[in-house]
Every structure is written in structure tokens, then in C-alpha cells.
Amino acid sequence: DAGVIQSPRHEVTEMGQEVTLRCKPISGHNSLFWYRQTMMRGLELLIYFNNNVPIDDSGMPEDRFSAKMPNASFSTLKIQPSEPRDSAVYFCASSSNTEAFFGQGTRLTVV
Amino acid sequence: RKEVEQDPGPFNVPEGATVAFNCTYSNSASQSFFWYRQDCRKEPKLLMSVYSSGNEDGRFTAQLNRASQYISLLIRDSKLSDSATYLCVVNMRNQGGKLIFGQGTELSVKP
Numbered sequence: 538d539a540g541v542i543q544s545p546r547h548e549v550t551e552m553g554q555e556v557t558l559r560c561k562p563i564s565g566h567n568s569l570f571w572y573r574q575t576m577m578r579g580l581e582l583l584i585y586f587n588n589n590v591p592i593d594d595s596g597m598p599e600d601r602f603s604a605k606m607p608n609a610s611f612s613t614l615k616i617q618p619s620e621p622r623d624s625a626v627y628f629c630a631s632s633s634n635t636e637a638f639f640g641q642g643t644r645l646t647v648v
Numbered sequence: 649r650k651e652v653e654q655d656p657g658p659f660n661v662p663e664g665a666t667v668a669f670n671c672t673y674s675n676s677a678s679q680s681f682f683w684y685r686q687d688c689r690k691e692p693k694l695l696m697s698v699y700s701s702g703n704e705d706g707r708f709t710a711q712l713n714r715a716s717q718y719i720s721l722l723i724r725d726s727k728l729s730d731s732a733t734y735l736c737v738v739n740m741r742n743q744g745g746k747l748i749f750g751q752g753t754e755l756s757v758k759p
Contacts, residue, residue: 568745579751580692580735585744592744628691630747635739636682637747639691 543629543640550647555617558643561610562631570630570637571604571614580628586612619647651675652738654750662758665726669753671719671736680739681712683721685732686752692735695721726757 542561550556562569570585584594586606606612616623624646630637654671661667681698698710698719709722719736736750
């Protein structure tokens with residue numbers, strides 16, 4: 538298995554633009570997590586899905602953030618409109634009810 | 649209070665030293681526990697699971713104290729390559745497998 542695949546690896550965008558981050562979990566895993574990591578706040582759980590259903594989105598910072606999981610092999614995290622304070626590394630992880638495996642992350646810079 | 653708390657460090661130790669990291673969690677319903685390692689600008693990777701009876705993997709020993717809601721990681725004979733950030737992770741299966749990460753403890757092993 539190729540592991541968790543995220544795209545893009547790097548994204549630089551202007552404030553106000555829409556950003557879409559993508560994730561392909563490991564086949565057979567039933568949980569998918571989106572995390573954001575910054576120096577100041579560490580790894581923050583934004584939202585997670587179980588069997589494609591959002592279970593807890595209490596970590597999503599505000600309405601500008603949304604996430605979907607239309608099927609077991611794909612999820613997106615969208616920021617619209619983006620702001621400079623959204624600059625961070627965004628990780629996707631998947632799990633089969635034990636440990637989680639992470640993608641390589643998307644480094645987002647909003648200027 | 650954060651759900652998972654760690655001393656952020658940094659811990660600066662000489663090669664060969666023994667170093668211990670501690671982690672506390674607030675939710676007594678937490679059901680499984682892990683230590684992850686994160687290298688600079690990389691994704692977190694599983695180091696080891698933590699079992700109630702304690703477990704050892706080479707130079708690494710993990711312990712869990714459910715009564716005190718406390719997890720520890722001991723690294724013996726530390727190597728330069730052990731320099732990384734160590735993340736304590738709690739899995740709350742009664743919340744659909746929610747995985748909560750501590751802030752991480754930075755370790756720097758010097759020659």
C-alpha cells in the first residue's frame with residue numbers, strides 16, 4: 538500500500554482565495570483525520586470521519602473551513618476564503634481503530 | 649485544561665544518557681495510548697503502543713498508569729538519531745476513535 542497520500546505537498550496562495558487540500562487514506566481504514574500543525578499550537582485535530590461520516594468537527598476553526606468525505610477513498614479540506622493565519626502544515630491521517638498513519642502533509646502559505 | 653499534556657522541553661542530553669518523558673490525559677474513558685515520533689518537517693510516525701502492563705522495544709520502554717492517567721516513555725542509551733519530537737497520543741474509542749495528540753516533547757541528543 539502506498540500509505541496516506543496528500544496533495545498538494547505545498548500550496549502558496551493569496552489571501553481571499555479558495556484552497557482545497559486532498560487526501561487518499563489507506564485502503565480498508567475506516568477512520569480519517571484532518572490535523573493542522575503550527576509552532577504555536579502543535580497538532581490540532583480539526584475534524585474526523587468514521588465510515589465516511591463526520592463524527593466530530595469541533596476543532597474546525599470557523600465557517601471558512603469545511604471538510605467532506607464523499608467515499609472511503611477520498612477526502613477534502615477546503616478553506617474559503619483563506620487568510621494568512623491559516624498558514625500551517627495540514628496533515629491527513631487514517632486508522633483502522635488502532636494507531637493512525639499520516640500523510641506527508643500539505644504546507645500551506647497564505648500571503 | 650488540555651486533554652493531553654506534555655512537557656514541551658526541549659530536553660538536551662548527551663549521547664548515552666537515559667531520558668524520560670511524561671504525559672497526562674484528562675479523559676478517564678481514554679482507551680488506547682501511543683507514542684509517536686516526529687522529525688523536523690516530516691509527518692508523525694508511530695514509535696510504539698502503550699499497554700497497561702508496560703512494554704519495551706529495544707532501548708524504549710513505555711508505561712501506562714490508568715489510576716493516575718499518566719503515560720511515560722523511557723529512552724536508554726540515547727543516540728544522536730533519537731533527536732526528534734515525541735508525541736503522546738490518546739485514542740478515545742467511545743468517541744468513535746478520536747485521536748488526541750499532546751503538544752510534543754522535543755529531544756536533542758548531543759555528541
